[in-house]
Amino acid sequence: MLALFKSLPDDGSYNVGDKLIGESAAEFIDDITDERVVSYYDVDELLEDIDLINESKALLIAAFGIRSSIWRPKLADAIVDGSIGVPVVPLASAWSDFPGDYEQLTSENYPQYDRSVVQFYQYVAKHAPAVSSRDYYTQKALEGLDISSRMVGDCAWYDLESLGEKMCKPEKIDxxxxxxxxxxxxxxxxxxxxxxxxxxxxxxxxxxxxxxxxxxxxxxxxxxxxxxxxxxxxxxxxxxxxxxxxxxxxxxxxxxxxxxxxxxxxxxxxxxxxxxxxxxxxxxxxxxxxxxxxxxxRVPEASSTPKKILQTFPEGTIHQLQRKYLGGDRVSHPTxxxxxxxxxxxxxxxxxxxxxxxxxxEMIPAVIDETYEREMKPFIREISNI
CATH class of the missing domain: 3.40.50.2000 (Glycogen Phosphorylase B;)
Incomplete structure (x- = not known):
């Protein structure tokens, strides 16, 4: 048996993209293995079912979040304190940062994460049989945390009925x-x-x-x-x-x-x-x-003292403040x-x-299909054979 945390957002937005990630993961895990899969969207529901989780071979966490603050603190506590007694596997880990470009990934200051955050990610990686990432930027972000991972694609890439199909090329847009x-x-x-x-x-x-x-x-x-x-x-x-x-x-x-x-x-x-x-x-x-x-x-000429102050903040910090003090709506970033x-x-x-x-x-279907066959399938089989 395998356990899967599908990870809907905890902000009440009912983001259909996150739902697509979880549903896709459950579908292809069932296709790749003969294991029974128990799935959860809610952290509290998962923790209430901890005895069943601990009977599984592993807990896979779809789109395991890599960011400057610990993702799903309740779940993180259960991992670190040993309440979850089976291997925890980041499945198609997802780096989320702003601006999130190559310049940030390769800057001398990256990553600007608290030591406790870095230690948590390294703890998970150390105790996991394997770690996977969903794209090359996430893979590089994990490298910056001294964590190696396999790029298996995003869980939602894989629609089983469409694998092997060519790209549709509309002659006009209706x-x-x-x-x-x-x-x-x-x-x-x-x-x-x-x-x-x-x-x-x-x-x-x-x-x-x-x-x-x-x-x-x-x-x-x-x-x-x-x-x-x-x-x-x-x-x-x-x-x-x-x-x-x-x-x-x-x-x-x-x-x-x-x-x-x-x-x-x-x-x-x-x-x-x-x-x-x-x-x-x-x-x-x-x-x-x-x-x-x-x-x-870009770094524009500051037209006011507040902008000058904002430009001195480490990347990522400004958005944490904007989320906290502006009700979740982000104002235009000064840089x-x-x-x-x-x-x-x-x-x-x-x-x-x-x-x-x-x-x-033309090549996008081949990238998706080959990543599924060469990376995602072997990764899931490896976890199911623990």
């Missing part, structure tokens, strides 16, 4: 999906994107999809309502994975949600990702160049604001791909 940004500093940029795409595809059915519950943020609700001005119908797809099953009937995704992007690519549908942080940049680096940074890295030219770059890219038959997408 149905278009745009997904919402996580961070509010990109909301104006998202409206510009919808405006341009609305003009490019006036006759297409156009949907603006929110992957998390929009009612949690008045600014996000306003953004979703504004979509109508550009010919888009707003659609809340948070919660169950069935809410995005229609993605397989669409021609193109353009937007900010990493698992909106993956939700299309796993079904062999083209997608263009605007990368908000290390998650999107890591996927673009790993799968291929169909994503663009939504931010620009990495939203790009002014990315919408033009994205629309040029789409024009080129429609003209050339989406040739820059």
């Amino acid at each position: 149905k278009l999906v745009v997904t919402d940004p996580h961070q509010s500093q990109y909301f104006d940029q998202a409206e510009s994107l919808m405006s341009e795409l609305g003009g490019m595809f006036p006759d297409a059915e156009k949907l603006f999809c929110t992957h998390g519950d929009p009612s949690q943020s008045p600014k996000r609700q306003e953004l979703a309502s504004n979509a109508n001005k550009y010919g888009f119908e707003k659609k809340d797809v948070s919660g169950d994975v069935s809410n995005i099953s229609f993605y397989s009937d669409c021609d193109l995704h353009v937007g900010y949600r990493v698992h909106g992007h993956v939700g299309f690519l796993r079904k062999r549908r083209p997608s263009v990702l605007l990368c908000e942080d290390g998650r999107g940049l890591g996927f673009t680096e790993t799968l291929g160049g169909c994503g663009f940074p939504a931010f620009t890295r 990495t604001p939203a790009r002014d030219d990315v919408v033009d770059q994205v629309t040029d890219f789409i024009h080129q791909e429609l003209t050339t038959g989406w040739h820059r997408y």
Whole structure:
């Protein structure tokens, strides 16, 4: 028996992307092994079932979070104090940092994590039979913590029915999906994107999809309502994975949600990702160049004392403060604001791909299929043979 923590976000957003990760992991583990799999989304539910967990061969944690603060503290405590008495296996670990670019990963100051955080990750790695990462940026981030890992791809890459299929190459766009940004500093940029795409595809059915519950943020609700001005119908797809099953009937995704992007690519549908942080940049680096940074890295002349102060903060710290004191909505970052030219770059890219038959997408199915066969399958089999 194997135990699986599917790890929904604990912020109440009902992010459908996280649900897709967990459901996909459960599906391919069942496909790869003959082991019974017991699954959990909630930490408290998992800890209440600790006796059953400790009868399993291992506890796999899908999208194990690598970040500057310990992810799921209750679960971390149970790992360190020995309450969980079986091997804990990070499955497709996920590095999440801002700006999350290569410059940050290779800077002399990386990682700027508290010693206790680093020690926890190293403790997990030391006691795990193996550690895996979901993209090359996460793999490099773990290297910065002196942890080696195997790059097995993201759990949500793998739609078993689509493995072996070629990329769909639409000759025209009849149905278009745009997904919402996580961070509010990109909301104006998202409206510009919808405006341009609305003009490019006036006759297409156009949907603006929110992957998390929009009612949690008045600014996000306003953004979703504004979509109508550009010919888009707003659609809340948070919660169950069935809410995005229609993605397989669409021609193109353009937007900010990493698992909106993956939700299309796993079904062999083209997608263009605007990368908000290390998650999107890591996927673009790993799968291929169909994503663009939504931010620009620069240090502008400070126009006020607060900006000068903010520019002295270590990377990552500013967003912790913004989350704490600004109710979860991020103001424009003083050194990495939203790009002014990315919408033009994205629309040029789409024009080129429609003209050339989406040739820059041809190798993506092979990357997904080969990573599943050569990396994910052997990794899961290794854990099941403990």
